[in-house]
Amino acid sequence: MVAATQERPAAQSVGASLNVEAVSHAFDIRGTPLSVLDRVGLAVEPGGFVALLGPSGCGKSTLLRLVAGLEPPDQGLITVDGDLVEGPDPSRLLVFQDPTLYPWRTVRGNVALGLEAQGVGRAARAARIDQALGLVGLAGFADAYPHQLSGGMAQRAALARALVNEPRLLLLDEPLGKLDALTRLAMQAEILRLWQEKRFTAVLVTHDVEEALILAERVIVLGDRPAAIRAELPVDAPYPRHRDDPDLVRLRRTILEILGQTT
Ligand SMILES: Nc1ncnc2c1ncn2[C@@H]1O[C@H](COP(=O)(O)OP(=O)(O)OP(=O)(O)O)[C@@H](O)[C@H]1O
Ligand SMILES: [Mg+2]
Known part of the structure; x- marks a missing residue:
């Protein structure tokens, strides 16, 4: 029989914690370096849901590929539950922008x-x-x-x-980008339900500000390539959320302003 200890193990949390510290990355384009990420840092707590928004080509997919362990960052550290990411692992999976x-x-x-x-x-x-x-x-x-x-x-x-x-960490690279509007809404609800049920940690890249606000607890806005973090905004509205919630409408406007667009 195992003796009872004072310190019980914490209730098993399914989601992994993610830490990205000062990650920079460049690609070599015929001998010329193309800087894609510039000292990006972010942390996601176990079971958290973070959305990444940013202009096309700024480096969002690259960041997810590095977190998935598909390639190593040039500089900086990526850890999942404190362990250095050194390669792919079934506990952290990337759903690619183009289904392969x-x-x-x-x-x-x-x-x-x-x-x-x-x-x-x-x-x-x-x-x-x-x-x-x-x-x-x-x-x-x-x-x-x-x-x-x-x-x-x-x-x-x-x-x-x-x-x-x-997976304990699910990386979603515009997973709903090719869906028609109705299926997209249904799938957003599904992703939310799955996340609430399974408690995995989620990082979602999307171009759809509304989608980010419906799903994520925190929205991170990246700037033009090389991507650096421009803003981090908590989304405190309770789930399930409604698009016309005044808080979300206000946040949407703020994010679009940061992204350099006007409403
Ligand atoms: N394997 C690669 N070799 C060379 N350049 C690359 C490679 N992968 C990406 N890039 C370049 O890095 C930059 C960032 O690409 P990335 O796919 O990360 O952007 P993104 O933010 O996901 O864009 P989008 O929103 O259009 O999907 C782009 O300029 C792209 O051309
Ligand atoms: Mg991409």
Whole structure:
């Protein structure tokens, strides 16, 4: 029997903490460095939901790729739960801006990839895949091939492929960008529900200020390339949020001003 200790382990928090410290990154374009990130720092607490907004080409996808461990930053540190990110890991997954499904695998086969790699048995795999496909509304398309899907359905399949692994940190790079307006609203509600239920930590890149304000607890606005953080705004409105909430309308105006646009 294990002796009772004074200090109990904290209730298991599913979400991971993320720390990005002074991260700079450049790409080499035919011998000329293209500076993309300039000493970016941000922290997301376990189970937090942060949205990143910024002009096209400023470096948002690059930042998510670095956090996912797909490439190392030139300078700075990225830690998840205090551990240095040194490569990809199924506990922190990136849903890419362009869904990258294997064309020779069915939807089910694509969603199965991570579980296969982890050696999850066939029966457990099937149950988890069915559940993930149900979550994104693709239950009827498990046996379809990617070329038989619409752009939005492919994006939902890519989301299911990440969710099935039950990541502790979910990086979403404009995951709803290709969806029609109605499906987009439905999927925003789904993402919110999933996040509230699973308590993973979420970082969402979006071009849609309203989407950021409906979903995130904090919005980070990046400037032009090389991206540095221009502003961080807490969004305190309780969930579920309404687009016409005066606080959100005011925040939206502020963010658009920061982004250099006018309403
Ligand atoms: N592998 C790469 N090699 C060279 N340059 C790259 C590479 N990836 C990105 N870049 C450049 O880095 C800059 C930032 O790209 P990134 O994809 O991070 O922008 P973004 O903020 O995600 O833009 P968008 O909102 O349009 O998706 C761009 O100028 C892009 O051309
Ligand atoms: Mg991008």
